[in-house]
Structures are given as structure tokens and as C-alpha cells.
Amino acid sequence: MNEILKSISSAKTLNELDKVRVSLLGKNGTITQEFSKLKNLSGDEKKEFAASLNSKRDEISKALELKKTELEILELKERMRAEAIDVTMFDESGSVGALHPITITMNKIIEYFLSQNFSIENGPLIEDDFHNFEALNLPKYHPARDMQDTFYTDDARLLRTHTSPVQIRTMENSKPPIRMIAPGAVFRRDFDLTHTPMFHQVEGLVVEEGNKVSFANLKYILEDFLKYMFGDVKVRFRPSFFPFTEPSTEVDISCVFCGGKGCRVCSQTGWLEVLGSGVVDPNVFKFVGYKDVSGYAFGLGVERFAMLLHGVPDLRSMFEGDLRVLEQFR
Numbered sequence: 283m284n285e286i287l288k289s290i291s292s293a294k295t296l297n298e299l300d301k302v303r304v305s306l307l308g309k310n311g312t313i314t315q316e317f318s319k320l321k322n323l324s325g326d327e328k329k330e331f332a333a334s335l336n337s338k339r340d341e342i343s344k345a346l347e348l349k350k351t352e353l354e355i356l357e358l359k360e361r362m363r364a365e366a367i368d369v370t371m372f373d374e375s376g377s378v379g380a381l382h383p384i385t386i387t388m389n390k391i392i393e394y395f396l397s398q399n400f401s402i403e404n405g406p407l408i409e410d411d412f413h414n415f416e417a418l419n420l421p422k423y424h425p426a427r428d429m430q431d432t433f434y435t436d437d438a439r440l441l442r443t444h445t446s447p448v449q450i451r452t453m454e455n456s457k458p459p460i461r462m463i464a465p466g467a468v469f470r471r472d473f474d475l476t477h478t479p480m481f482h483q484v485e486g487l488v489v490e491e492g493n494k495v496s497f498a499n500l501k502y503i504l505e506d507f508l509k510y511m512f513g514d515v516k517v518r519f520r521p522s523f524f525p526f527t528e529p530s531t532e533v534d535i536s537c538v539f540c541g542g543k544g545c546r547v548c549s550q551t552g553w554l555e556v557l558g559s560g561v562v563d564p565n566v567f568k569f570v571g572y573k574d575v576s577g578y579a580f581g582l583g584v585e586r587f588a589m590l591l592h593g594v595p596d597l598r599s600m601f602e603g604d605l606r607v608l609e610q611f612r
């Protein structure tokens with residue numbers, strides 16, 4: 283027995299330990315073989331032999347289990363040592379860092395709208411119900427609130443579920459004409475292949491006095507913007523619903539992967555949805571006390587743009603900080 287326990291405790295790797303286990307308790311293992319002697323015995327002799335064999339086997343199993351845990355910890359420690367990165371170490375290779383794909387994409391979007399004389403506005407990440415929902419024509423108990431699973435705080439505020447509240451704050455604080463975008467992080471209770479609890483949007487709003495702003499203006503700017511972002515794509519406007527715009531439209535581009543022929547990414551439709559937009563609903567203007575104005579608004583998801591621009595297949599890789607992914611954006 284001492285020999286056996288020694289062979290267990292001297293195993294140096296999980297692999298070695300498993301070989302020892304098989305040699306003892308495997309189908310042809312020495313202990314398993316001893317069990318077959320039972321059939322030649324009878325009575326008390328059989329009982330005694332069985333009892334001692336069982337306790338021997340239990341003792342061996344326990345020793346194997348203990349050793350396994352010990353080796354697992356050792357191997358984990360070794361792996362952590364081997365894979366550790368000393369972030370304080372000076373990098374002598376001369377390599378430089380890279381902007382994150384989301385930053386690259388955000389910058390490109392902002393660049394376009396700055397060229398079209400839009401200003402950049404910001405709002406708080408922790409919002410109140412009024413700015414995130416109510417003033418955007420999303421009354422309490424409106425079913426459209428379900429479109430956005432919300433994180434609430436203890437004091438009845440919430441993490442903004444979209445950048446649209448910045449529209450409201452900007453209108454509250456200034457008079458038309460307004461020509462703004464609001465880039466930033468938003469939050470939703472959602473986590474799977476295509477959703478992360480934090481992601482980024484860019485909101486846009488244009489308001490002028492009188493009825494100067496129409497759907498045609500919206501159509502022009504978004505088509506021009508999408509061609510700036512994606513090159514020579516087709517753009518189509520599909521009727522949709524958002525509480526804060528009327529009429530509302532979702533905007534598609536011809537699939538950047540198959541050129542519109544149909545592939546896995548576009549679910550064989552040839553089109554990719556990239557934006558929500560519409561003519562600002564008069565109710566929204568009422569909430570901020572605007573009279574005799576007209577406007578359009580739009581909102582887009584930056585991660586989606588980044589994935590389409592750079593062919594990133596999995597949204598989650600945007601947030602894992604894996605150098606093998608990030609280095610490709612240098």
C-alpha cells in the first residue's frame with residue numbers, strides 16, 4: 283500500500299497522475315484485478331477480503347483526488363506565471379499601441395458630422411425618467427419602453443438606455459437652430475452574442491424654426507453620411523416606429539460583405555440595418571416648450587458600425603481587451 287501511495291504522491295503532472303489512476307483503478311488496474319479474486323472465496327473470508335479491498339480502494343481514490351487538486355492548483359499557477367503580462371515593463375520592441383476599433387469608428391462618425399457643421403453635445407450617463415423616456419414621448423406603461431431593458435438605480439434614476447435624452451437636454455438649454463450629435467455610452471440589461479450591457483451610440487438632431495426641415499433633409503444627410511462611412515453602398519429607408527419621431531424610418535445599406543447578393547451576415551436579404559431616424563414628433567417639442575419648429579433626428583449603434591467596417595464577427599471581442607484582436611487595428 284505504501285508503494286501505491288508513493289506512486290500517487292510522486293506524480294508530477296495531471297497526465298502522469300491519470301496514468302497512475304488507470305494502472306490502479308482502470309479496467310485492467312491492479313486493484314480492479316484483485317476484486318476478481320473475490321469470486322474464488324466464500325463466507326467470512328470473502329467478506330473480510332471485500333471489506334479490506336474496499337477500504338484500500340477508497341483510500342487510493344482519496345489520495346488520487348487530493349493529488350489531483352494539488353496538481354490542478356500547481357498547473358494553474360504555472361499557467362498564470364507563463365501568461366502574465368507586466369504592464370509596468372518598458373516595451374523595448376518599439377511597438378506602439380493602437381486606437382480601439384470603437385474609438386476609430388466613433389472618430390470617423392464625428393469627423394463627418396463636424397464637416398457638416400454639427401456641434402457635439404454631451405449628457406449624463408445616469409439619467410432621470412423624464413429625459414430618457416417621458417419627454418421622448420414614451421409615457422409610463424407605454425409598451426415601447428420594453429424595447430429597452432433598463433438598469434434602475436436605488437434613487438429611481440436610471441442608466442440611460444440611449445443617447446436620445448441628450449436631444450431633450452440640448453433643446454431645454456438652447457433655442458433653434460440646433461444642429462447636434464451626441465456620442466456616448468448607453469446601457470441595457472442584455473447580454474448575448476449580439477448584445478452587451480454597455481455599448482455606444484451617436485444621436486443626431488436638427489431643429490429649425492418654421493417648417494424648414496423636412497424628411498428630404500434627413501434623407502440627404504443620412505445617405506451622404508453612410509456613403510462617407512461605407513463607400514459605394516445602396517441606401518434604403520424602411521418605414522418603422524419610434525415614439526419620438528413621426529414618420530419614423532429604419533435605414534439599411536446594401537450588405538458590405540456580399541454586395542447585396544445575400545449572405546450569412548445579411549441573412550440572405552442583401553441589406554443591413556444600420557440606423558433609426560425620423561421627423562421629430564410634435565409631442566417631443568411640446569415637452570421642451572418649442573413652438574412652430576421642425577426637425578429630424580437619428581440614432582445609431584457604434585459597435586455595429588465598427589463590426590461592419592472592420593469585419594469583426596463577434597460583438598464581445600470588442601470588450602475583451604484581447605491584444606491579438608486589438609493589435610490588428612494598429
Ligand code: DAH
Binds near residue numbers: 443524527557558580
Ligand atoms: N433611440 C433609439 C434607440 O436607441 C435610436 C433612434 C431611433 C434615435 C430613431 C433617434 C431616432 O433619434 O430618430 O434604439
